[in-house]
Amino acid sequence: MEPSPGSEDRxxxxxxxxxxxxxxxxxxxxxxxxRHLATGFLARVQADHGLPVSRRAMDLTQLVVSELVTNARKYAPGPVLMHLRIAGSLVEVTVWDSEPVMPMARAADPGRVGQHGLEIVMAVSQGFEVQREPVGKRITARIALADDPGGHLAGRHPQ
Known part of the structure; x- marks a missing residue:
C-alpha cells in the first residue's frame, strides 16, 4: 500500500x-x-477527538473495508482509492475503483460459496450507495460509531 500525499488524518x-x-x-x-489503516483511523478518532467508537464499529468497519477493497482488487484494474470520513455519528468508508460496471447484490442462495460480500456490507451498514464516476465507480458504506442504545446489532434497524 502506498499512502497518497496528505494521507494523514485531517x-x-x-x-x-x-x-x-x-x-x-x-x-x-x-x-x-x-483494514489496519481503518482501525488506526478509528482509534485516533476516539483518542484525539473524543468520539465514541465501539468495538462493534471497529469490527464492522474492518469487515466493510475488507469486502469493498477485496472486490475492487478482484474486479477492477489499477489502483483503488479508499477514503474514511467521520460524518456525525457515522464513519463513511468510500472505495473508488476504475471498473465502470455497477455491483449488484445477488439473490440469496445458501448453496453458493463466496460472492456474498456486497450482501454482507449492505446488511451491516447504516447506509449504502454506489455512484458512477467519469472513470469507474465509488461505493460508500456508513457505519454507526457507537452501539445503538436500542440494542440493534446489525446496522439497519428492523422495519
Missing part, C-alpha cells in the same frame, strides 16, 4: 470533517493494510 476546511485517504496499489496484501 480536518477538512470549512466542514470540521475528520478524514483520511489512501491509494492502495499492489497485491492482495493491501487488503490487510487497508
Amino acid at each position: 480536518i477538512a476546511p470549512d466542514t470540521d470533517a475528520i478524514e483520511t485517504a489512501v491509494a492502495l496499489v499492489g497485491d492482495g496484501s493491501c487488503i490487510a493494510e487497508a
